[in-house]
Amino acid sequence: MSEDIQVLREGIKLVLRLVEWVKAQGYPITDLYLPVSDTDEDIDAYIRKQGMMTLHHACTCRMAPLEEDEVVDDELMVWGVDGLRVADASVFPGIIAGHTMGPPV
Incomplete structure (x- = not known):
């Protein structure tokens, strides 16, 4: 700090x-x-x-195959939960080079 x-x-x-x-x-x-x-x-x-923090969270519900113990599939559906979709920057598999809030919008 x-x-x-x-x-x-x-x-x-x-x-x-x-x-x-x-x-x-x-x-x-x-x-x-x-x-x-x-x-x-x-x-x-x-x-x-x-001072305050203003974060743009990303990569907390990664998209990847179930075998890799990740959270959502390639259609953003949560593995093992019927009807639940995550559609924001948390599904990014890794941090992008640009602003993280651009692609989800």
Whole structure:
């Protein structure tokens, strides 16, 4: 987790510099919710208070033959449960290179 905080802190410092540069160009930037200051302590407090995870789950109900102990068949029907189909990114057999929410839509 400490590595995550460090990466986020550096990203926020970059954003703070960008905001100051844009303001210096004369653009009115208002209503931004930013850390109290640019100190590591204030940025870390901001991250802990405002940070959240937004995951796109995939590959939890993999499509594969029953012999491989997977969850759904090639028609997305759950093995051993009549009438139950899974039709979202959880059936991917592996993570795709693009955004995981594109193909299910």
